[in-house]
Amino acid sequence: MRAGTLVRLALAGTRTDTARVVLTALSALLATLAGLAALTVLAIEKPPGDAWAESEQYRNALLREPGLRGGTAFALLMLTIPVLALAGQCARLGAPARDRRLAALRLAGATPGQVTRLAVLETGVAALLGTLAGLGVYLGGRELLHRPDAQGQLALPTDVLPSTGAVAAVVLGLPVVAALATGVLLRTVTTSPLGVSRRAGRERGPRPWAGVLIAGGLLTVAAIRPVLSRLNDDNDVLLRLVPLLLLVGGLTAMIGVVIGTGWISYTCGRLMRRYARRPPALLAAGRLMADPWAGSRTFAALLAAVIFGAGAAVLRAYFAAQDALDREQNQLAGAAGGSDPFYLSTMDLVDVAVAVAVLIASGGLIVAVVEGIVARRRAYAALVATGVPRATLSRSVAWQALTPAVPAILLALTVGTLLGRGLFGRVASSGSSVGVCEASAALCDDPATSAQYTRVVETPPVERVPDVPLEHLAWLGAGATAAVLVTVGVGLLFLHSSTALDELRAA
């Protein structure tokens, strides 16, 4: 196949295909920005001096302190997860139509390789355009935001650039990964020119194995503190294991929640199928049972953000409790003030990151809901023709999205909270004895008299369990549910065009 033919056929899609290409490029752009930002933070050079020497050119402690920069970069990288999930959803947009088109090309005599190359080319080129645009935005933003203030300090690390190799790896690597993923996803289509074949019925729904993953993840994270307390400070190897344990435990629990959503979907579907009295619930139940993993795929990014947010809420409660405890202790000791307010203000940034992640995940949700409607347009059109009101169909779409979403969000909140409390379940003050001199400054300053007025204040070691931040968690859950509701609302706008009668004429 000539290159020209390849490009012509790759561009022969409909408006949905255009939308998919644009969205793929857009998510590649976002992922590039997040990746480059993380690389930039990592590229900040540690000034000479001891381990705590700060990079004084930045205003923000997150950038200044070498101990925090790693975490900042990590958080930025974590933001790419919902972005990549969005990219995955975008790749599914209009996929049935594309699958049919590719299958038609196969029937016309194209080899599996040629068809795969076509699809891979489409995704790869779209992603490359996105990453290149992302690079442009990054470089442009760098110039625009490079504004030192009066002290010559910078808000962002606009004075450093990641190495060329690292930049190239992001800009060229993302499209390659996207293209490879497309190639893998198209396996079934490219092997059969008949496209999607008749689907065998699922004999059994998902089993609740996800519970094991969740429990394992929670236990791993909960084990970190006891392990730490038994360690000597010099046990370096084990100390390095801690972040690994945290990562593995957290990810296991997260995967458990996402997989568990499949089970939740199936179980909700089964219950609704048994007890539903009205057609909308019945339609939704049938769909939930027919493809329980759709819920997992759709909600993965949102649930990850919710788990993260719940963990962050617990962390904030921990800092607040620590602050309160320190204040009390200091008051006992006659001093004012609490712990460093830095941690609490950093939590604001984390909350913003969670909100952004929920927002991006909602973008993926919209794509998934619309795709689900468009893929069923023939059956929808037929139902409308037989007199099923569109309102009934709308309600079934809402049922289908909300029924698994609400328990899944609750589960994610619980798991996030438990993860957080496994690590930050208790605030402690080690206790101290402070000599307090209760006399005039002159008397106290005189070593001869001070002892006589000095009283030793013993503050016993205190351990306290911070409150579960119920209100914060409720807001998070409400926000995530609202995101689902809004996406359903947007998705329903597509229902009307999808039930147009023309769908019945296309054989």
Added chain:
Amino acid sequence: MGGVSTPHVLLGLLAGGSRHGYDLKRAHDERLPRARPLAFGQVYATLGRLQRDGLVTAAGQDRAAGPDRTAYALTGQGRATLDEWLSTVEPPMPYVASTLFTKVVVALLVADVDRARSYLTAQRAAHSARLRELTRVKADPAATLSDVVAADFAIAHLDADLRWLRATLDRVADWHREVHP
């Protein structure tokens, strides 16, 4: 329907054992429900010819029931003839010849397009009516499989004729131009 092979049908009916002429007529009408009913005279005439050629033989007479009730049986030669007939494939439409087709050709030769067209239209109506009639026979819950299979044979042919009639109606003007250049 041309080409109905009454001698072979009678040989086939005798293959299961000897039968009287009356039995043969009844069995014939039962097995071929939509065929033109066989007349008694035709049965006896055909049996006479088959007996002359040595394909069947009189297997005794039932005096009590009357002289006409002679039972006939298949001879070895008759069985061989039947076997040969059954193993011969019918040539599929060796000549394109049918009154329907010929009539349109003649209509075009002697008259104009309108004449041919009005014939085709009328024929189409007649075919449709007959097709509907046979479909009703077939859809009757009381219909036996013999009825259904027989009706089906005619339906398939009428269906094919109707498609031909429709297509020809669309082509008749061009066809006329070819016949009368």
Added chain:
Amino acid sequence: MTQLQARGVVRAYGPTPALRGVTLDVAEGEIVAVTGPSGCGKSTLLHCLAGILRPDVGEVTWRGHRIDTWSEAARSRLRRTEFGVLFQFGQLVAELTAAENVSLPLLLAGTGRREARTAALTWLERFGVADLADVRPGEMSGGQQQRCATARALVTEPRVLFADEPTGALDTLTGEQVLTQLVRLAREQHTSVVLVTHEPRIAAYADREIVLRDGLVDHTGLGLDVPLAGGAR
């Protein structure tokens, strides 16, 4: 009694006229076939009669009420209660079992779950697919799917059944079995049928045939105005 009536119905898709003035009556319990070559407007006529589409010009009346002026909601209700609709394929909800698909119209009308299922099973039984009650469409053959779809179209015991190429995706024998059953049940219930097809042998199931050509009624297959040769029958 005239059940359904189209008067001078004109309908176009953009600049392309599909119907250019069609008039048609369907009597109670009558089976009418609408035939004609591809693109003659058969399906459009069916959609206008069923109240799925509104004609650009002309009117459609149902038992004396003009329905083409009704709102979409009112026409939906009419389709759901008085009409049954059957398409060539792909009308069953892929995620629901056969019994659930068939009970759907009853549930929409407010029938209870158990009652609807009982009725659905009865209708599946009538079409010989009762054993498939708990099977999803994807696991059935085309003929089995079409039997279920026909059961769904008839389960509300509609007054008119609209069937658009109902046997188009089936082989001859299967198509005939489905149609024979459909016609038999329609006659039992005095349901009128509007049957769109391009096959003469399918049209032959009807009492009357309307042939469309380029959006107009070409002729109707009623009676004979010429003698049969030799009077042979």
